[in-house]
Amino acid sequence: MLIMESRKAAEPGRYANLPEVPTTPEEFLLKVEAALAAGGDTARVQGTTELVANGQSAPQWSIDAWFDLRGEASRSTVTKAPTSTLDIAANRIDLVEGEYLYRAYPSSDGPVESYWRAENPSCFIGEPDSVLTPLLCGFSPVSVPGTVVLEGEVDYGGRRLNSLLWRETTGATGAGETRLLVEPATYLPVAHVQTVVAVPNTERRTLYEVQFVSRRSLAPDFFAPAALGYESVSEQQLRVLDGPNLGVPVYWPGRTFTSAANQAQLSRVEERGPPPAERTGPYAPDIRVTLVYSSDSGTFRLDYWPPGAWEEHKRQLGQNFAWASCSDRVDISSGAGSAAILRGFDRTAPLATPSIGGSSEGLVPDTSPPVSPPIIQGPGQTPSQPGTCPTGPYDRFMAEVNFPQVTVTINAPYGIVMEPASHFGVYNSEAAVEELVRSLRLRRIGE
Helix, strand or coil: CCCCCCCCCCCCCCCCCCCCCCCCHHHHHHHHHHHHHHCCCEEEEEEEEEEEECCEEEEEEEEEEEEECCCCEEEEEEEECCCCCCCCCCEEEEEEECCEEEEECCCCCCCCEEEEHHHCCCCCCCCCCCCCHHHHCCCCCCCCCCEEEEEEEEEECCEEEEEEEEEECCCCCCCEEEEEEECCCCCCEEEEEEEECCEEEEEEEEEEEEEEECHHHCCCCCCCHHHHCCCCCCHHHHHHHHCCCCCCCCEECCCEEECCCCEEEEEEEEECCCCCCCCCHHHCCCCCEEEEEEECCEEEEEEEECCCHHHHHHHHHHHHCCCCCCCEEEEEEECCEEEEEEEECCCCCCCCCCCCCCCCCCCCCCCCCCCCCCCCCCCCCCCCCCCCCCCCCCCEEEEEEEECCEEEEECCCCCCCCCCHHHHHHHCCHHHHHHHHHHCEECCCCC
16 A cells, blocks of 8 residues: 655655655655656656557557646546447546546536545555556556555566556456556656456556646646536536435535534535446445535545435445444434444455456456355454454444435445545544534425
């Protein structure tokens, strides 16, 4: 796990005194940042991602990315290859500014999406602050976190390159390895290469070309979310909550949630509706609407389930529900509803690994039900296998709140792999979740 201290790229002396040979992944990334910042105001990185199998290559998407290291911003356009059979958008624009990621799909009429960057899982889990994250993760919309290590010099394509390696210990296609390869002399990026142990003689690779341009040659608002058409949660989006098709009442803390230590704004309203009939099992939760709130210190998510749907989702997850074992619950009162805070341990990998399946990105599991491992009892009880429960205090929290006609969950998992605790920031604690539970009230139409 790579964790870097949150900071601004323009901090004075940021790249001073970096060692010639990095000794940590953090130093490696700082040297890449320094290389991209040294050549001019803005670095432009272009490339084509190919799937190479048994010597045959097939283009998947092309990349045109711009990095403003001094302003801590990036903008990348990913365009699907004309011959690609992947079920992905024809094009996608990701813009990173400060603590937020903004995502637009120019070929559709949908709104520009915004995410607090720690909410959006990346290949470098726990490291949401680097403006280089899109580059590090190969500009893929699907990223599997892994353990990051310095690999040193490797031979790739007949060239000696420096490698930052991260190993994925789980995922739809099993364990794999990903490398960011850079020039040893300059630390400019050369390639991003991904392999999967279960699929020999195959790799997904991107070869990068880097050039430097003046910031003045770009539009003044090039790195501004408004240039993509982004607007904060609008009245039109909020009217979704008044629509007749929602099917559940909405209990919320208002457009703003103010706690003793922080203030979070409603940043996303997502109407979901019942899952399609062809989707079943733990990958098809019956969530009718999702509200996401964001602040500079964290994010939290409220999901709204019709009666019985949340319990059914937990049943389908079985022992892969993170709080099914090695956990406990605290029942609390909550106005018109009954609530429980679930206390458990941060776990980003499933207990039971699903079989390999196809997907839009080649990295999403199939819908086979997971095989349940031996049951592990909660704290204070005897585990079925001694020593299998983590030690130390609980470090991952969620809540379930049962109101008439709806269950509201706070920071609940959607499937067998859940977001890590770090994605929720200050809103991952028993006290914070309880404060959220007690803030929920029935929303009035038009509010």
